[in-house]
Amino acid sequence: MQSYNIIIIGGGAAGFFSAINIVEKNPKLKVAILERGKECLTKVKISGGGRCNVTHACFVPNELVKFYPRGERELKGPFSQFCSGDTIEWFEKRGVELKIEEDGRMFPVTDSSQTIIDCFEKEVKRLGIKVFTSQSVQSLFFNKDEQWKIETQHDVFLADKIVVATGSNPKIWELLHEMGHEIVSPVPSLFTFNISDKRIKDLMGLSAHASVQVKNSTRGKAERSGAKLKASGPLLITHWGLSGPGILRLSAWGARELFDKKYCFVLQVNWLDEVSFDEAIEQLKEIKEENNKKLIGKFCPFSFPKRLWENIVVASEISLNSKWADINKKQINALANQLTNAEFQVNGKSTFKEEFVTAGGIDLKEINFKTMQSKVLPNVYFAGEVVNIDAITGGFNFQNAWTSGFIVAENI
Structure with missing residues (x-):
């Protein structure tokens, strides 16, 4: 059994961004990422035709929210805290320069998603964040010591707080539903x-x-x-x-x-x-x-x-x-x-290519969007597409991942 202050469930864009920002703000915290697949950041790798459409050159929160069929009202506050301009600055500070294309989409100047993956992996290593792959979560339990017990097919982990960043993972939705969360049934988008x-x-x-x-x-x-x-x-x-x-x-x-x-x-x-x-x-x-x-x-x-x-x-x-x-x-x-x-x-x-996006997930009424914390379960936070938020193409789904991950980190 391994014990951590924070465990992030999901090794995608939102999970890595949450973990990196959490440890940067509080280096004393012991943080781990659990990924069910053999590799992390697989969706980042294929996004934008392998170039990674990091964000969109729309810098006004009230304008940016209009690109979200689900989540428009809820994202106004979060985007006021961390918007597209903040994303650009965040990556530039870590040596990743972004460029704007004619249609407003933003990519790394290298035109390679590997640049973003390398950035995340370098930061995770620098900050001492543990990354566990092939760890599919089988059960979640809040024990008498007010810790989360997370069982995978291989190991058992304990955490004071958990961040759920699993995207459209039916198994995790099912577990959260069993514990009291309402799930808006998923349907394909894009x-x-x-x-x-x-x-x-x-x-x-x-x-x-x-x-x-x-x-x-x-x-x-x-x-x-x-x-x-x-x-x-x-x-x-x-x-x-x-x-x-x-x-x-x-x-x-x-x-x-x-x-x-x-x-x-x-x-x-x-x-x-x-x-x-x-x-x-x-x-x-x-x-x-x-x-x-x-x-x-x-x-x-x-x-x-x-x-x-x-x-x-x-x-x-x-x-x-x-x-x-x-x-x-x-x-x-x-x-x-x-x-x-x-x-x-x-x-x-x-x-659309391999960039499958789902409409559905955690009911937005059950989330505090000032903190991205669950209103139903103690010490649980959400980041990315696990909640009922999705956007059109153009870097908007990634921007939601960065914004929600940043807010999670701020409040943890």
Whole structure:
């Protein structure tokens, strides 16, 4: 039996960040990390295509929270304590410089997630934090000496306090539920849509900026005002359907609703983004007048790929060899409809690369967000995605890990 002041359950981003900050603030504390896998920080390694999207260049807490479908209200206070700018400073102090890309995502200048892993491993070694791998927690028990007894398949550990940073681990959720915590049932978030449609067939790899929405849908708390479940951003056509930031945002905001629909629904795509059907009609009339001698199939007047334009024209029942001067009112209406309100039947989803994110976890009402401490269990803290908080892509899920880990350390 091994005894520690603090044991962190989970050797991922939130677990390591919590441990490092705890010992930096109080070097006298004896701290250990328990990881169920053979390796730690595996999700850090694969994130951002192996580059690690550390955070996002959004530095105002009230703006940053808008990227979190679950946790928006609760994170305002925590982000006021530790935000994206603090993350940048934290890593720079440890020799890791970050860079901002055009879309606001931030990566190490090395473009390698190994830089972040090396930083964490170096800090853990420097601070004397013990890391135990292949230690899957089997039971948790708060004993008469007011210590936590943690049994793994190999060992027994004692701790004065525990930090749960296990992400979407069903076994840990089950243990916490047995001890009184409410668990919001997990559903997938951040996934792509499976669509079989001749309009996007053989266009793999092409992308266009568009807005998307789920037909006959209203979004969660916005339901009373009738706000649609919609998003905008680059759409990427894949061999299985549609992906890209616009689709991933929609999947995050609609995680529960789309789960309830069993991922079968009608997706409305506006290839002109915010341009309405009526505005498209007017634009097409002007284009017809100014380019009447040009072939409609040869002249794409919008900023998306020519091959996609050709498929949209054909779907509007217009010959690619027609001149703009020859298309009639009915065809203009059909073309405007395909451009601004194209309907695609979605049948299923695909996980976005290996970056699986789950909506669900510890009910937010049972956490004190000033300390990240459990309101139900004594001397228990939470960090990262083990709680019912998740974000869209772009470094936001990692920022939640850093912020919650920092607050845990401050209060321990």
